[in-house]
Structure formats: structure tokens, C-alpha cells
Amino acid sequence: MRGPPIGARIEPGRMALIAFCLPALPSHAAVHGALARTLAARGHDCRMVGAEGLRALAAREGLRFEGLGTREADLRGAGLVRTLLATAAATRGFVRRGPEALGRLASDLVVADQAEPGASLAAEAAGVPRITLASALPLDRDEAIPPPFVNWPFLEGEAGRKRNRGGWRVADALMTLQSRALAEGCRAHRLPMRRHIHEWISEALDLRQFVPSLDFPHASGPGARAVGPLRTEEAGAFEAETGRGPLVFASLGTLQGGRRALFAAMAEAAADLGVVLALAHGGGLTEAEAGGLPGAPTVRDFFPQRAVLAHAAACVTHAGLNTVLDCAAAQVPMVAIPLAFEQPGTAARLAFHGAARVLPRRRASRAAIREGLAAVLSDPSYRAALAVPAAEIAAAGGVTRAADLVEARLPRRLAA
Known part of the structure; x- marks a missing residue:
């Protein structure tokens, strides 16, 4: 028919x-x-x-x-x-x-x-x-x-x-x-x-x-x-801790969430910088693996992403488009570690516009992530690069x- x-x-x-x-x-x-x-x-x-x-x-x-x-x-x-x-x-x-x-x-x-x-x-x-x-x-x-x-x-x-x-x-x-x-x-x-x-x-x-x-x-x-971004009302809220330093959100999406070594490098880098880390693993880690990550990150399967980003000073991401757009809407600069699919192309665009530091997966060590986070947290140009995209998203x-x-x-x- x-x-x-x-x-x-x-x-x-x-x-x-x-x-x-x-x-x-x-x-x-x-x-x-x-x-x-x-x-x-x-x-x-x-x-x-x-x-x-x-x-x-x-x-x-x-x-x-x-x-x-x-x-x-x-x-x-x-x-x-x-x-x-x-x-x-x-x-x-x-x-x-x-x-x-x-x-x-x-x-x-x-x-x-x-x-x-x-x-x-x-x-x-x-x-x-x-x-x-x-x-x-x-x-x-x-x-x-x-x-x-x-x-x-x-x-x-x-x-x-x-x-x-x-x-x-x-x-x-x-x-x-x-x-x-x-x-x-x-x-x-x-x-x-x-x-x-x-x-x-x-x-x-x-x-x-x-x-x-x-x-x-x-x-x-x-x-x-x-x-x-195509979004409806987000379930859940997020209470940001105060007095412990800037908040950094980290996520590798739903298909790449099982990379424990990469999550550990993120946690170590955050601990080195003294920032508060909220880490979403998308169900890719066991409870023991999540609890064994270095430092003192807050680790969950999922967070209400936009609620977290409303408080975040930076994001470590796989450059999945949904996370990238949520970061852009909230003017949150990124450290992008593209892993698969079109993520390398998305990350290249973020670098072109000065909105992120991009790390190839094989170079995403504790030291490299720490350096990238320190850059986007201290250099206001990364956040400023997202002003026009944030306005365009708001008007779209x-x-x-x-x-x-x-x-x-x-x-x-x-x-x-």
C-alpha cells in the first residue's frame, strides 16, 4: 500500500x-x-x-x-x-x-x-x-x-x-x-x-x-x-560540588564506553589538576572498574548531560555529535579524543574553529589529557570560540x- x-x-x-x-x-x-x-x-x-x-x-x-x-x-x-x-x-x-x-x-x-x-x-x-x-x-x-x-x-x-x-x-x-x-x-x-x-x-x-x-x-x-540539537526535557538534575575546583565532564558515549585505560588516564589527569571530574561510562565499566578509577571522580553510567554541562568548565569527549552540540550550546570548551565513525571529522571542525584541543587516541595519555585540559581551562579563547555557535543553536x-x-x-x- x-x-x-x-x-x-x-x-x-x-x-x-x-x-x-x-x-x-x-x-x-x-x-x-x-x-x-x-x-x-x-x-x-x-x-x-x-x-x-x-x-x-x-x-x-x-x-x-x-x-x-x-x-x-x-x-x-x-x-x-x-x-x-x-x-x-x-x-x-x-x-x-x-x-x-x-x-x-x-x-x-x-x-x-x-x-x-x-x-x-x-x-x-x-x-x-x-x-x-x-x-x-x-x-x-x-x-x-x-x-x-x-x-x-x-x-x-x-x-x-x-x-x-x-x-x-x-x-x-x-x-x-x-x-x-x-x-x-x-x-x-x-x-x-x-x-x-x-x-x-x-x-x-x-x-x-x-x-x-x-x-x-x-x-x-x-x-x-x-x-x-534535537532534545526534549531532560530527566534528572545535577548538584555541582562547590569549593573543590572547576568541574570537568567526561564521556565517551554509548558505543565506546568500555575503554577503562582511557577513563583511567582522564581520572589521573583530573586529579593532577585538582579539578572535580564527573565521568559517564555509558554502562561500559563494571562497578569494580568504575570504583577503581584513580583520584576521586564521580562515576556513573549516565548523567543528565545538559544539567552537568551547565556547571562544567570543560569536557573531555570522543567528539560524538550530541555531546559536541550540548557543549557548544553551553559554551563548554572541549578536549576531543575521536575514536570512531565520523568523530575524527567532527574533531577536525572543532579544531578549525578553536573550540577544542584534539588528541589522537594513541596519544591520549595522562600527560597529554592533563595538558589539553589545562589549556582549555586557562585560555579563554576556547570558550569564546563557542559564542557564535551557542547563539546560532539558541536561535535555530x-x-x-x-x-x-x-x-x-x-x-x-x-x-x-
Whole structure:
């Protein structure tokens, strides 16, 4: 069953059924979940659609789940080869099973994660209008910028473009398996051939958390709308200790939280500087490991991140986009230790704007982290570099504006 085209009329009194199609990644689910809950509060039926691993994440976000009957690989601590294989398999799952699932739902609109082009293909194959949502670093393809997963600095002129063209060729080679899955889907459903991920970014509406003032200079696509971090009310509060020095927040996100040695180096560096450390390990440490960290950090699985950052003087982060945006909104300078995915590209952008000290993972020793923290705590230029991004985020509209833009793309209802 095919959904109605954008602008068509749907039955009076019926709100829209919106399918959120995304990979089974906690950080992506949190972003889609915030938007879906906001739209659900306006009366829409919002559901997450994806592989079986998304089921628990949808439940955590308070949303119904519709499965494709596929399973995604666990990417915690995954290397490059495992990640590429899992990415291609996830896209293949959406390509082969997504059209039927979306048709069965009779969706009025698909919100497809920009990082999963198979979801956009499935929507087109099912005849359902779609938009895209960049939960992570936008995947724009532009010779002015390097691919998002490399740590290359911004380089202007022809030298930079030549370097970037080479980088994109390498990216194409690495994504060959995903490209084959997309080509298979285009042929099977008689869609225009689009083999590359950037070709599936919606030109009608492409919601983005990342704001231009944190990005490298380049032209975005016609549908790009920077709405800032997609967040709803945060559960929990945080009481900052007083009289013990500046507060530093540390987190490596949900997929990289098991790196005990790196957490220990952070704790040692904080103790050396006499700062108060609040450390979130995302469930990656046992109780004994957490209790055995050096110094006297406050260690938990999770903190109410924005509440902590409201009091923090600095943050040590893996450069995951959600944490980076929360830091930027609160004007908290960072020590960035990128570990995987597009984190090196995000960190390179922070360095370009002077908002962070960036440490390669292999050089993130106790001494290096201590030096980086001392720099961002003592040099006001790091915090000042976040003034423009913080103002842009505050004015971007967040989840409310994102929901307004989504509703503007929905089929119009008959007047009651």
C-alpha cells in the first residue's frame, strides 16, 4: 500500500502516521526519539522502523517499533572492516524489506536517517514521501571539504580540492558494498540509479543538528535546515560540588564506553589538576572498574548531560555529535579524543574553529589529557570560540522548529 504524495489530502480528523527509519544506534535513536515524541504530542502516530536491535531503543524512547525482520551487528568497539560490513548489511536490509514494511504501515511520511540511505530508497520504492535527518555529521559531498570520517584540516584552494577528491575516491572504494546494495535496490524497484549516500539526502527537507558555524565552509544542499540539537526535557538534575575546583565532564558515549585505560588516564589527569571530574561510562565499566578509577571522580553510567554541562568548565569527549552540540550550546570548551565513525571529522571542525584541543587516541595519555585540559581551562579563547555557535543553536529552533518543518511536509487534512 502506498502513502499519499506530499500535499494530498488525508481523511478529516486523522493525524499522520510518521515512520522514523534509522540504524540501531543509541545516539541516533535519541535524536529521532526527541523529534518523534514532539510530533506524537501533537497527535501524530510516530513509530521507529528498523532492524531488531532498534526495538529496545524505541522502547526507551517511548515509541512503537516496527521491525524489518533483520538484525544489525553490535558495533561496540568495532573496527573499520566490521563497521563497513555491518553498514552494507543494514542498508541491504532496508532495501530488501523496507518497502514492504512501509507499505504495510500505510505511512504518510518517512523520516529517514541521513546515514542510512537504504531507508530513503525504501520510502521511494513504497511511494511514501520522505525527508532526511542528519543525526550525526552531515554527509554532504563537496570538493571543498574532506570526507566526514577523516581528521583532515580544512585546506583552501586547488591543493585542498585535489586532496579532497582523492579522499572521496577512497571513501567510494570503502563503501563499495553499500553502493552495490543501493544499486540492487534501484534496479529492483526501477528507481533512478543512485549508488552513493549523498545522493539520497532529501532536497525537499533535510533536518540537521549540526550548525554551519561549527562546520567547514561549504555549500549545503537545497533541503538543508539547521535546527540545532534535537532534545526534549531532560530527566534528572545535577548538584555541582562547590569549593573543590572547576568541574570537568567526561564521556565517551554509548558505543565506546568500555575503554577503562582511557577513563583511567582522564581520572589521573583530573586529579593532577585538582579539578572535580564527573565521568559517564555509558554502562561500559563494571562497578569494580568504575570504583577503581584513580583520584576521586564521580562515576556513573549516565548523567543528565545538559544539567552537568551547565556547571562544567570543560569536557573531555570522543567528539560524538550530541555531546559536541550540548557543549557548544553551553559554551563548554572541549578536549576531543575521536575514536570512531565520523568523530575524527567532527574533531577536525572543532579544531578549525578553536573550540577544542584534539588528541589522537594513541596519544591520549595522562600527560597529554592533563595538558589539553589545562589549556582549555586557562585560555579563554576556547570558550569564546563557542559564542557564535551557542547563539546560532539558541536561535535555530531545536525540536520545536524541526517538528514544524516536518508538519509542513505532511499531507494536508480536510478542514473539519
